[in-house]
Amino acid sequence: MNAEIEMGLWSMQEIGTRVAQDVEPNWLVNVGIGMPQVAIEPLTERGITLHSENGIIGLGPSPSPGDEDPDVIDAGKGFATVVPGGSFIDSITSFTLIRGGRLDLALMGAYEVSVNGDLANWRLRGKKIAGIGGAADLAHGARRVWIITTLFANDGTSSKLVKECSHALTARGVVKRIYTEYGVFEPSGDAFRVIGLADGVNATDLADRGVPL
């Protein structure tokens, strides 16, 4: 663990900030449940418009205690707010927007991403029941899919960047970029291309740990 701190791995907050820096000001962005939530604050601070598939365009930060409204929730069913200039839409309109290619970016979590951009992020191998929600629609419909995740699974040793996914697939060939605490990567067909690494992180070491670079 100390070695990792010395390596200068990015914190989740830093990852969120890096993602937000790479988003164009006029993009419409959907932020998924889980780790991608770290990008909400830096994105809203930059004035980026966020979409929530349950029917909000212009999703704002969490409300202050006492200001929660049960009719203003995000896709994770947490209390949310709407920024000035935002709108409410019904589910048909929301998925027309998603599948119709009007989302510039979907930020999602992942169990695994493969070298050709396959995404597995809804049901773990061996598990019988899980929810797909809007993940498959977003993965197919958004103009870009970027992933925010830890590089390794909860066991600490299995790379989430893989040659071939072993968990249930959400969509094939859709992921364009992966942001992790070790660096930023892009699927390039037969391996992952390194876009940037945290201080002290060495690509050879990552390859030795099973990341297909």
Added chain:
Amino acid sequence: MSRTEIFATAADAVADIPNGATILCGGFGGAGYPRNLIAALAERKVTGLTVVANNAGHEALFEYGGVRKVVCSYPVGPTSRGFLEVLNRGDAELELEPQGTLVERIRTAGAGLGGFLTKVGIGTELADGKELIEVDGEEYLICQPIKAEYALVKAWKGDRSGNLIYRHAARNFNAVMATAAPVAIVEVSEIIEGYLDPDSVHTSGAFIDRLVMVNT
């Protein structure tokens, strides 16, 4: 003369829903969930229901074993424990759909269409049971309409013509479900004096059969 009939209680509004019915149920989690209509169905202990909704949090119906099948996109999470119990016991089945496919299957049923084509799910197990078709050199999955007998909807304000306004993000599945079954039953927080401004109506009363005002 409006086709919309105003009912005094939620119990009256769902009194004829029979055992074995397929019902569309609005809401996304708790937002826009027609809890009073569902509670009235549970009170009658209607059984063998197929419930189509985004989530599977129909605790009032699971408690007495009222549900045979759930069609949804997200059957897990804190509000779905009752469903996982009946599912694990083998007392109910699950049909899982991507959320956008689910909502479009509902829409096509109400719109008089025979289904639609989508790429969502291709090459994954989400495509299981669906036929592939090629159009202009591209592959799509064929999706069938979800035909239901009743839609249970939650809106915010209604008028005696059955016109509806939803509140904030509680519009979600409610707006399309109101159009998608032969009998649309709506609970509203308020039936206003007079009529809603036609420019502000979200769902026209032309789609609405029954309206009941509830306290929550």
